[in-house]
Amino acid sequence: PELPEVETIRRTLAVKLAGRTLTGATVFYSGAIAHPAPEQFVAGLRDARVQGLRRRGKYLLIDLSSARTLVVHFRMTGRLVFxxxxxxxxxxxxxxxxxxxxxxxxxVDSRKFGRLWLWPTAALGGDGPLARLGREPLEDGFTREFLRVELGRRRGKIKPLLLDQTLIAGLGNIYADEALHLAGLHPEKPACDLSPAEIGRLHRAIGRVLQDGIEHNGTTLRDYRDGTDTAGRHQEYLRVHRRPACPVCGAAIRRKRVGGRGTHYCPCCQKEESGHGD
DNA sequence: AGTGCAACCCGAACGC
DNA sequence: TGCGTTCGGGTTGCAC
Structure with a gap:
């Protein structure tokens, strides 16, 4: 799950967990517990009341009355179901x-990549699992100016940069492909070559694809479910990711490995050179 | 600084 | 049908 899916999990679980107290826990695969050791993790959950649910990038945060926060990262196939x-x-x-x-x-996590932490709430900004995360793309700090400055000093391909969680927190492979198509940008275009107009389009596209994803309760390609075990609907609205044809021009979507990730783009709407014709 | 790759895991999809 | 191979909604660490 990416930002829209984690946000949907947050919203669906918030309704169910408001004001409830955790009475105990059982660990079946200790590798899923990142911190502290499983015994302390379980002991730390006992008798803690849920204060509220937050999200940071792709991390779900469940604040507890014990001044600690249960932090969950779902990686590829993780689910948290009430x-x-x-x-x-x-x-x-x-x-x-x-x-x-x-x-x-x-x-539940078939691939066993997901992890959970129990961390002092006050220290989350410091040395915890969230320490290195970049800007929240749906909050005020994610400005066009921020993008301009950061992209301007990087020579790497734009798509891998969109996936860099220390720059922008929450974009994953699906929404990065979608944002680049909406902005009319080739995924391999060097970040520092983007024109001011292209940066403006990209900034708007990132906000738009994430908002749309949230509105449709996330994208279920295969594994994703929200906190009530319900699939999302945004897969019906995807423009390029795993799609056969471009919804704008009808050209066959091309698939290529960029920065080690399967990347989908329209060869006609996302040219290496100009893009939309600024 | 940028890029490629292996590793962590498993199920599904694909090729023959 | 069956079997081996490849791939992947993510992240980290390491080598070049």
């Missing part, structure tokens, strides 16, 4: 958290 009654764990369930009132939270 069950109103105790439920038998689905395959690949690595952690079950019990809630007062009989509910449960199941962390």
């Amino acid at each position: 069950h109103p009654r105790p439920a038998s764990p689905a395959p690949h369930t690595h952690l079950v958290i019990d809630l007062d009132g009989g509910g449960q939270l199941h962390f």
Whole structure:
């Protein structure tokens, strides 16, 4: 999941977890617990009340009354699903958290890449898992000016830069492809070669594809589910990612490896040289 | 600084 | 149908 999916998980779980207390937890795969050691992690969850849910980039933050925050990163296939009654764990369930009132939270991740942390809330800005994250693309700090300055001093290809979480926090492979198509930019264009007009288009496109993704409750290509185990709808609106033809000009979408990632773009609307014709 | 690659894991898709 | 190969919604670390 990328930013829109994590935001959807946050919203769907916030409704279910508001004011509830964690009464215990069982770890089935200790590799999923990044910090602290599994025993302390479980002990630290007990009797903590949920204060609220936040999101930072692709991380979900569950603030607890114990002045600590449960931090979740889903990587490729992670899910966090609320069950109103105790439920038998689905395959690949690595952690079950019990809630007062009989509910449960199941962390499920077939690929075992996802991780959880229990971290002092006040220290999250310092040395925690969020320490190196860049700007939030849907908040005020993500300005056109910020993009202009940062891209202007990098010679690398634009797409891998969009995926750099220390620059912009939350874009992943799907929404990076979508934003570049919406902006009419070739994914391999050097960042410092973007014109002011292109930077403006890219800035607007990033905000737009993320907002649209949130509006459609995220993209379910295969694994993604929200906090109520419901699939998203944004896959029906994708422009280039894993699509056969460009919705603008009808040209066949091209697929290429850029920065080690499968990249989809329209050879007609996203030319290496100009783009839209500024 | 930029780029490529292996590693972490597993299931699904693909090729024959 | 069956089997081996490739690939991937992500991130990190390391070598060149």
